[in-house]
Amino acid sequence: DTAVSQTPKYLVTQMGNDKSIKCEQNLGHDTMYWYKQDSKKFLKIMFSYNNKELIINETVPNRFSPKSPDKAHLNLHINSLELGDSAVYFCASSPHSLGQGxxxxxYFGPGTRLTVT
Amino acid sequence: LAKTTQPISMDSYEGQEVNITCSHNNIATNDYITWYQQFPSQGPRFIIQGYKTKVTNEVASLFIPADRKSSTLSLPRVSLSDTAVYYCLVGARNDYKLSFGAGTTVTVRA
Structure with a gap:
């Protein structure tokens, strides 16, 4: 029944490592997103894909690379993790409803709390 | 993107009505006003959206005056489970990018 799911829920790793966070939505939506919520609770968009194509790419270090194998999945790979990457990462999806007024x-997933030590 | 301003925090008691006002003085003609709710350790959840006048659903009401420079989210008869952060967002229909501000932390006490 889960609409937007993320794995893992918690991720603790050391600086310099490479890690991935997976996201899946079973809502049939065309558009998926990654957001980062820092310690001050500000939620900022990082990427958005529509039908597997990148449509939003905010000012995010090249170490972050989204990958969308199909429109139900949007994974986030992070290379060479840094202390400042510690945050909660949220995946989201939305229907492609342009023209519907x-x-x-x-729809947001439960979040992945990433801690870099 | 239109900038929004809302109170940092509000306290209330169970059974009361909570009204959160959001200012968006430079809202554009094609912008919609949307509110999200975020519980601790969860992702934001859509509550309500409007363009003008009043919108009501099973969770809340949204009041938008004629000049649209502000909006008020009304939560009727709050309970402890309504304790959350409430975000006011303004943006165009075809703008995929949601811009979240600091939000308003609403604390409901028994």
Whole structure:
């Protein structure tokens, strides 16, 4: 029944390591997103894919690379992890409803708490 | 993107109505006003969206005056489980990018 799921929920790793966070949505949505929520609780968008194509790429270090094997999945790979990468990462999805007269609502996953030591 | 301003925190008691006002003085003609709710250790959840006048659903009401420079989210008869951070977002229908501010932390006490 889970709409947007992420794995793992918690990730503790050391500086310099490479890690991935997986995201899957079973809502049939066309668009998926990655957000980062820092210690001050500010939520900022990182990437967005629509039908497997990148449509939003905010100012994010090249160490972060999203990968969308199909429109139900958007994974986030992070190379050479740094202390500042510690945060909660949220995946989200929304339907492609342009023309329906409203702004898409986004459905968020439960988050992945990444701790870099 | 239109900038939004909302109170940092609000306290309330169970059974009361909570009204959170968001200012968005430079809202554009094609911008919608959307509110999200975030519980601790969870992702944000869509509550309500409106363009003008009043919108009501099973969770909340959204009041938008004619000039649209502000909006008020109304939570009727709150319970302890309504304790959360509430975000006001403003943006165009075809703008995929949600811009979250600091939000308003609402604490409901018994």
């Amino acid at each position: 409203r702004r898409d609502e986004q």
